[in-house]
Amino acid sequence: MRPLIAITTGSGPGRAGERASIGAAYLNAVQGAGGLPVILPPQLDGTGLSQLMGQVQALILTGGGDIDPERYGEDRHEKTDGVSAERDELEATATKIALERGMPVLAICRGLQMLNVTLGGSLFQDVPSEFATEINHAQTSGDAPAERSDVTHGVTIEEGCRLAALVGATSLEVNSMHHQSVNRLGSGLRPVAWAPDGVVEGLELPGNGRFVVAVQWHPEELVGTHEHARRLFEALIEQAARYRR
Numbered sequence: 001m002r003p004l005i006a007i008t009t010g011s012g013p014g015r016a017g018e019r020a021s022i023g024a025a026y027l028n029a030v031q032g033a034g035g036l037p038v039i040l041p042p043q044l045d046g047t048g049l050s051q052l053m054g055q056v057q058a059l060i061l062t063g064g065g066d067i068d069p070e071r072y073g074e075d076r077h078e079k080t081d082g083v084s085a086e087r088d089e090l091e092a093t094a095t096k097i098a099l100e101r102g103m104p105v106l107a108i109c110r111g112l113q114m115l116n117v118t119l120g121g122s123l124f125q126d127v128p129s130e131f132a133t134e135i136n137h138a139q140t141s142g143d144a145p146a147e148r149s150d151v152t153h154g155v156t157i158e159e160g161c162r163l164a165a166l167v168g169a170t171s172l173e174v175n176s177m178h179h180q181s182v183n184r185l186g187s188g189l190r191p192v193a194w195a196p197d198g199v200v201e202g203l204e205l206p207g208n209g210r211f212v213v214a215v216q217w218h219p220e221e222l223v224g225t226h227e228h229a230r231r232l233f234e235a236l237i238e239q240a241a242r243y244r245r
Helices: 024-032 046-053 085-100 110-118 162-167 227-242
Strands: 004-008 010-014 017-021 036-040 058-061 105-108 153-157 171-174 190-194 200-204 212-215
Touching: 004 024, 004 085, 004 227, 010 085, 024 036, 024 227, 036 046, 046 085, 058 085, 058 110, 058 227, 085 105, 085 110, 105 110, 105 227, 110 200, 110 212, 153 162, 153 200, 162 190, 162 200, 162 212, 162 227, 212 227
Parallel strands: 004 036, 004 058, 058 105, 105 212
Antiparallel strands: 010 017, 153 171, 153 190, 190 200, 200 212
């Protein structure tokens, strides 16, 4: 049987009222790697979340809007946007459950930031305000926006780390759709990848053979064209198949 992979979603207004939403690329990437996606919408109550987390074999924290800076003790920056208290709470709870149970976790973009904040870290709320950089980390906006599946900057990965082993390289070209990034590190987390301007692009949580890997880019958009993206999802599904509650 295919392992069940929990995937968090965003939410927002629709013509028929509030909707839960997720990019199909995540679902396709999980199924393409041999997993079966299970959706965790922000509207899910605590009992439902606990029940579903008891059935799945891995967790993917997905991209989306910004995390409420109150969670790391800061006032809201004027550029902070798309905050959802319901999503923050669900993802933080799901993350804690997954970590307590030794469940494999792949955190993507906002997901990397949520992992960091859940473990006590903080964020730079607006990269352009904090870094002297020529990199457009939000490549889908600006004067010359790029497609989500385009790669637009390089990433250097620490030799010998788990992420380097998973993708089979210590340098990659990646896509980029964020304006926030890691500031203070969460407890136990280790930075393992960086953009040329110093923005943290990868985190790991070492210890006891656990699989907790986070990337600031969007590999789900690259699985059709880049082997390193496919390898991330394949590794997650492989670890999920081995997971025992």
